[in-house]
Amino acid sequence: DAGITQSPRHKVTETGTPVTLRCHQTENHRYMYWYRQDPGHGLRLIHYSYGVKDTDKGEVSDGYSVSRSKTEDFLLTLESATSSQTSVYFCAIRAGTGEDNEQFFGPGTRLTVL
């Protein structure tokens, strides 16, 4: 599992509340990613990071912000959760170079916004 953990693993919240999801890695990888997975859409990239304090937007970044103040932690924040953000959220790291370059995924966080 490349030492990736996500917390919480499950969360139910109400519309309009802020939510922060945490991704933690233990192997000092530079690249970290946040995806959401919804039926019929596959995985869609929300934001990614290429180093401490270095982040960029993905395909579906509206309504989400991220922060990376330490190599090991990549936080995803929903400032004001909406029902459309009900989803399974996966964090991933990228390790290796060339053909040894792979993405490894965390276990996922199931978020329900009521």
Next chain:
Amino acid sequence: ELKVEQNPLFLSMQEGKNYTIYCNYSTTSDRLYWYRQDPGKSLESLFVLLSNGAVKQEGRLMASLDTKARLSTLHITAAVHDLSATYFCAVDRDDKIIFGKGTRLHILP
């Protein structure tokens, strides 16, 4: 903008048969990945393809890459029930890794 398309999106097949999943992408890429996901689980890396003509095999799965056609294939040989899962391709360009919608593979005994 990078787009990744997989087809078919759903495939039901008999054990022992061969089949191919296709992954097309819209711009040049740095590398292409294939993943497997079982229901309720996370994603597992299967293959990483870097160069034109690259072919990799693991058991009954073989992946290939044609960068000129912007096409990758995942070929399943003599399918077995254990290969039932959802398979994703993903394309890496400028550090963004974009996924296709996935192919849900159901192998009937």
